[in-house]
Amino acid sequence: MYEYDFSKYTGRDIDRNGKFEVNINYYWEGDERWNPFFIEVAGKLVGFIVFLFENMDTDPDPTHVIYDFMVLQKYRRSGIGRKAAIEAFKMYKANWKISQMESNLPARTFWRSVIEGFKGTNYTEHYVQDRKKYIQEFSTRD
Template identity: 55%
Template sequence: MTVDLTPVTLAEKSMLSNLYQLYHYDFSEYTSEDINQEGKYDVNIDFIWEGDKRWRPYFIMISGTIAGFVIVLLENLDTDPDPTHVIYDFMILKKFRRSGVGYAAAMQIFELYKANWSLAQMESNTPAIAFWQKVLKDYTNDHYTETFRDDARKYIQTFSTKE
């Protein structure tokens, strides 16, 4: 099984938007978000393509099939020539979870950018916390920092892929 990251183009925006519906569905377990009167989650991803160069959307692919997506944000790119890179959103379709796809995709995304990184997970999303702790322990040889922000109720991990 080969996992590939493919940049999402403007022409593929509707596919990513559809995946965001599934992402919000999965996430509603932690956010208690409800669907709207049309039976959808209120999702607008236009900001990714509105001239803001900080956003890097990727499909996570397996043999030409979409298995999920990852959105990287180059935080403060407009004011800092060396921005912190943030995993803004990360989603693996359920049929591909616990198969190593997410792990492989995470490792690849960190290899794409030599940068300072920051990741965050909601306190209640224990599967995501465990996933990222495992990935970061392996990727950094346990050389990352984790803090808990009580005000945001989030775990935040920071590390660097710079040489």
């Protein structure tokens, strides 16, 4: 479902079996850099969030990157995604990075709103031209 939703930004197509070729096994295979969590509401699975502890193998205090984030469409614009993101930020005292594809305006709008609601203007944003991504950075250490 995530790949389906995201295909309008990535341009990916399904394979001959009607599926998106996706392998997320590495999330669950013991590599401590990957930290997947499900988002639940009233016992129902409504989405997920995946943190990547960037450069964990070389940095004893890695930056925490929100690598993947999804809320099922029927639960969007209900505050569930915002609440899940803020709870995620509160889980770790860390430096954080969140990026969005240039073409994904809804994601940029969402993350800017969430971060501003959580940190005010105490964050930075920059655009990476060669990757065509916007990146917000902030810290929850203070």
